[in-house]
Amino acid sequence: MRSIEGNLIVGDARFCVIAARFNEAIVTRLLDGAVDTLRRHGADDSQLHVVRVPGAFELPLAAREAARGRQYDGIIALGAVIRGATPHFDYVCAEAAGGLGRVSTEFGIPVAFGLLTCDTIEQAMERSGTKAGNKGVDAALAAIEMVNLLRQLNA
Numbered sequence: 001m002r003s004i005e006g007n008l009i010v011g012d013a014r015f016c017v018i019a020a021r022f023n024e025a026i027v028t029r030l031l032d033g034a035v036d037t038l039r040r041h042g043a044d045d046s047q048l049h050v051v052r053v054p055g056a057f058e059l060p061l062a063a064r065e066a067a068r069g070r071q072y073d074g075i076i077a078l079g080a081v082i083r084g085a086t087p088h089f090d091y092v093c094a095e096a097a098g099g100l101g102r103v104s105t106e107f108g109i110p111v112a113f114g115l116l117t118c119d120t121i122e123q124a125m126e127r128s129g130t131k132a133g134n135k136g137v138d139a140a141l142a143a144i145e146m147v148n149l150l151r152q153l154n155a
Contacts, residue, residue, distance in 0.1 A: 010042035014074075017075075036137075060077075
């Protein structure tokens, strides 16, 4: 039996990290974690592009355009949506998640999901570098692994 798994070595892969500005204090921590992780796994600045968008709702469109250009091997989408008193949270989360998933399957490129969808600001802070780790780091690791896995599957 042959087992295929991606590794965590960036090699020559290029990444686009798309980060929302809304909830910037949280997203900046996710972004810092993702970029640091990519660098620790072998990326240099020439292999990384950071794109800023207004909010989570805009992540799929930016990811689509990044994928359409075929200059990146992986995309990492980062943002934070915190539940409020209206259904706005549900719409933004659903559209962002569905849109990012469609980009990945439409273009055959890994789009790592680093979008926090939290009930409270405290939960978001925990997931951006305190008790619950840093989901930006997790998204970067997933992107690296998936880029390498797809390369093996398509070899």
